[in-house]
Amino acid sequence: MPHYFPMSDPTHYTGHAGALSDPAAAAIQTGLLLVNLGTPEAPTAAAVRPYLAEFLGDPRVIDYPRWLWWPILHGVILRVRPRRSAQAYARIWTPQGSPLRVGSEALAAALQNALDRRRPGAVRVALAMRYGQPAVVPTIERLVREGVRRLLVLPLYPQYSATSTGSVLDAVAAAMQRLRWPPELRTINDYHDDPAHIEALAGHIERWWQRHGRGEKLLLSFHGIPERYVRAGDPYRDQCLATARRLRERLGLAEDALVLSFQSRVGREPWLSPYTDATVRALAARGVRRLDVACPGFAVDCLETLEEIAMQNREFFLEAGGEDLRYIPALNDDPAQVDQLCALALRHLQGWPGFDGRAVRSAEAPA
Numbered sequence: 001m002p003h004y005f006p007m008s009d010p011t012h013y014t015g016h017a018g019a020l021s022d023p024a025a026a027a028i029q030t031g032l033l034l035v036n037l038g039t040p041e042a043p044t045a046a047a048v049r050p051y052l053a054e055f056l057g058d059p060r061v062i063d064y065p066r067w068l069w070w071p072i073l074h075g076v077i078l079r080v081r082p083r084r085s086a087q088a089y090a091r092i093w094t095p096q097g098s099p100l101r102v103g104s105e106a107l108a109a110a111l112q113n114a115l116d117r118r119r120p121g122a123v124r125v126a127l128a129m130r131y132g133q134p135a136v137v138p139t140i141e142r143l144v145r146e147g148v149r150r151l152l153v154l155p156l157y158p159q160y161s162a163t164s165t166g167s168v169l170d171a172v173a174a175a176m177q178r179l180r181w182p183p184e185l186r187t188i189n190d191y192h193d194d195p196a197h198i199e200a201l202a203g204h205i206e207r208w209w210q211r212h213g214r215g216e217k218l219l220l221s222f223h224g225i226p227e228r229y230v231r232a233g234d235p236y237r238d239q240c241l242a243t244a245r246r247l248r249e250r251l252g253l254a255e256d257a258l259v260l261s262f263q264s265r266v267g268r269e270p271w272l273s274p275y276t277d278a279t280v281r282a283l284a285a286r287g288v289r290r291l292d293v294a295c296p297g298f299a300v301d302c303l304e305t306l307e308e309i310a311m312q313n314r315e316f317f318l319e320a321g322g323e324d325l326r327y328i329p330a331l332n333d334d335p336a337q338v339d340q341l342c343a344l345a346l347r348h349l350q351g352w353p354g355f356d357g358r359a360v361r362s363a364e365a366p367a
């Protein structure tokens with residue numbers, strides 16, 4: 001049970017007084033909170049277990065009734081999966097840590113710079129993770145202690161799903177419940193069809209093709225979710241399809257030059273299809289020799305792109321007779337993504353003090 005309005009901890013209700021006692025912090029009252037999925041602290045079973053327990057214990061992710069799911073999760077899955085997952089993480093771990101964490105921090109720093117150039121001293125950027133550290137609730141509590149009275153939340157998922165974006169909103173709501181004086185709040189649901197986002201993706205892929213040449217086909221692989229969730233009203237599939245169609249049109253590709261699939265299936269029930277592993281094997285069997293793969297559902301590279309696509313699915317493609325599967329990296333801190341997210345944030349900040357009503361187009365974002 002969360003405890004509400006904890007009177008014993010003065011930091012929970014002295015956001016304003018705290019700001020007065022620290023004039024430097026009081027200057028910035030608007031916060032931009034980026035939230036990504038999160039990642040274990042180390043590529044070991046011991047570190048992966050609590051991360052997976054939090055992730056797979058989230059009812060937004062696995063919606064089976066708790067009495068049914070809990071014994072399976074704690075009795076079976078958390079005894080087996082952490083060791084296997086840790087081996088996968090070990091293959092992509094960097095000296096600085098998990099790629100998801102390192103890449104998200106780089107993106108947050110670049111976005112802070114871009115906003116500082118455009119609106120000097122107006123926005124404080126922070127990064128939190130839905131699972132693991134730094135967690136959403138203490139990060140919002142810290143921002144409020146530092147004087148933030150207006151908060152824009154930007155989940156780093158271009159397409160909305162209840163399992164990803166929806167769960168971030170749950171964590172933000174939990175933070176609001178705990179605060180005696182919550183900040184004004186705005187949230188961004190998705191940016192799957194933001195023209196500047198499509199332009200950023202297309203330009204990134206074209207520049208990659210200029211450097212590396214072009215494969216015979218381009219596969220867009222999105223993270224999957226259970227089909228059942230889509231039938232229940234999750235707009236995720238439609239948003240993935242819309243991103244793919246706009247990207248195909250912008251790249252000027254024929255319909256059969258672009259293939260779409262869904263990866264990372266977990267469990268036994270049907271997930272969105274076609275599955276990525278079956279798709280790369282089928283493409284090789286049909287005679288495709290050089291396949292390019294991009295994952296536009298991931299703002300930042302992570303286990304699911306660097307290990308599952310660039311290593312595992314590459315092996316599947318080669319085993320099935322393909323010559324090369326080339327993974328085109330995520331946008332990460334590419335200036336095209338930084339500018340797009342900067343303009344997106346400024347549009348959503350309009351009307352708050354310091355942010356005039358003038359429309360902000362992505363073309364106005366700093367280079």
Ligand SMILES: C=CC1=C(C)c2cc3[nH]c(cc4nc(cc5[nH]c(cc1n2)c(C)c5CCC(=O)O)C(CCC(=O)O)=C4C)c(C)c3C=C
Pocket residue numbers: 037038039040052055060061062081085098100157161163164223224225226264266297298301302303304
């Ligand atoms: C892009 C958005 C994501 C959606 C939608 C999503 C749904 C979803 N994921 C799982 C289970 C797992 N996902 C795992 C890793 C992972 N998932 C996303 C993003 C989405 N997931 C990212 C960015 C990552 C990488 C994290 C990293 O540290 O790099 C994992 C953990 C790894 C493993 O053990 O395989 C699991 C488990 C479900 C069940 C689900 C929807 C129901």
Ligand SMILES: [Fe+2]
Pocket residue numbers: 223264
């Ligand atoms: Fe996932």
Ligand SMILES: [Fe+2]
Pocket residue numbers: 264303304308
């Ligand atoms: Fe995976």
